[in-house]
Amino acid sequence: MNDQECKVDYEQFIPRETGFIFKFEKKNNTFIHTFIEGKLIEKVGLCPELVVGKSLFEFLPADQALRKEAFYEKAWNGEHVNYEGSFGGVQYLAILNPIRHNGETVEVIGTTIDITKEKAREKQVQQMEKLSVVGELAAGIAHEIRNPLTSLKGFAKIVKESVSDQTLVPYLDIMLDEMNRINEIVNEFMFIAKPSENVYFQHTNFNNLLAECIHFMEPQANLKSIKIEFGSEDDIFLDCDRKQMKQVLINLLQNAIEATAESGHFIEVRLEEMGLESVMVTIVDKGCGISESRFKRLFEPFYSTKEKGTGLGLIICKRIIDLHRGHIDIESKLDEGTTIRISLPRLHSVDL
Numbered sequence: 001m002n003d004q005e006c007k008v009d010y011e012q013f014i015p016r017e018t019g020f021i022f023k024f025e026k027k028n029n030t031f032i033h034t035f036i037e038g039k040l041i042e043k044v045g046l047c048p049e050l051v052v053g054k055s056l057f058e059f060l061p062a063d064q065a066l067r068k069e070a071f072y073e074k075a076w077n078g079e080h081v082n083y084e085g086s087f088g089g090v091q092y093l094a095i096l097n098p099i100r101h102n103g104e105t106v107e108v109i110g111t112t113i114d115i116t117k118e119k120a121r122e123k124q125v126q127q128m129e130k131l132s133v134v135g136e137l138a139a140g141i142a143h144e145i146r147n148p149l150t151s152l153k154g155f156a157k158i159v160k161e162s163v164s165d166q167t168l169v170p171y172l173d174i175m176l177d178e179m180n181r182i183n184e185i186v187n188e189f190m191f192i193a194k195p196s197e198n199v200y201f202q203h204t205n206f207n208n209l210l211a212e213c214i215h216f217m218e219p220q221a222n223l224k225s226i227k228i229e230f231g232s233e234d235d236i237f238l239d240c241d242r243k244q245m246k247q248v249l250i251n252l253l254q255n256a257i258e259a260t261a262e263s264g265h266f267i268e269v270r271l272e273e274m275g276l277e278s279v280m281v282t283i284v285d286k287g288c289g290i291s292e293s294r295f296k297r298l299f300e301p302f303y304s305t306k307e308k309g310t311g312l313g314l315i316i317c318k319r320i321i322d323l324h325r326g327h328i329d330i331e332s333k334l335d336e337g338t339t340i341r342i343s344l345p346r347l348h349s350v351d352l
Contacts, residue, residue, distance in 0.1 A: 094110055
């Protein structure tokens with residue numbers, strides 16, 4: 001490596017809007033920061049006064065400080081080091097460039113860039129790749145399952161109608177119920193495989209659609225003494241596929257009911273206009289909530305928070321909302337409840 005004899009004008013490298021630049025030296029076997037500047041500092045909850053003249057262990061958690069110290073050591077030994085990390089809700093890329101004089105490192109200049117959006121896009125691409133694999137799997141097995149399933153259902157019905165021993169009827173009913181469940185799962189696979197198939201947008205009174213879904217779920221809610229409270233402004237119209245949007249709303253209402261204890265609690269449903277171009281549906285429950293570890297995996301294929309869930313329900317909801325050019329946002333705290341917000345555009349011009 002060639003020694004850099006000239007003074008580096010480090011300020012020209014400061015990514016002022018999306019990052020920061022910093023410098024450190026090694027004094028008494030401890031890395032001490034001598035400079036830091038850039039707008040990202042405030043975004044991660046730091047300021048120059050907390051960093052300059054301090055070691056890593058004075059402003060970072062011990063585990064993060066230990067990890068970064070290893071990178072600092074490599075840079076001090078003359079290596080150009082790149083590493084990724086996260087702090088204060090920001091994901092970043094850090095680049096460490098040693099400045100050497102007469103074969104010795106005299107300081108290290110570090111550049112940190114905010115890559116939070118890039119990481120989010122990367123995660124979205126990975127999610128789409130997972131769904132693509134699930135879709136291929138679904139297309140490959142769904143038809144193979146449906147053919148024998150149809151035969152089994154037909155024969156089970158024939159046996160039920162002609163059986164002489166009535167004690168066998170309950171068992172046949174269980175068989176038919178379980179086959180219906182298998183068929184529902186196959187339908188879910190088929191939707192993932194071909195999510196844009198048979199989507200029909202029509203101008204819809206969304207108040208009425210939401211009220212129908214709530215009315216459909218009320219018997220299930222009443223069994224747990226749960227009241228579903230629905231609040232809305234004047235009639236709100238938007239373009240949507242009524243059947244698929246019903247599937248979304250019923251699925252989310254069922255999740256809210258199942259999460260809520262049998263203690264007379266209520267589920268709040270709100271419908272409101274968000275300007276002239278979109279509407280917001282909000283579903284709030286005070287149920288068991290979702291732990292942080294499970295929350296991170298909500299939209300992963302085959303991952304379910306329910307003991308007997310397939311892990312496809314929320315994925316299908318998200319796919320339907322995506323087809324409507326909408327957005328779903330979920331907030332949840334363990335033992336406190338969950339809030340789901342669905343934002344939908346009012347008008348559509350979609351090529352299917």
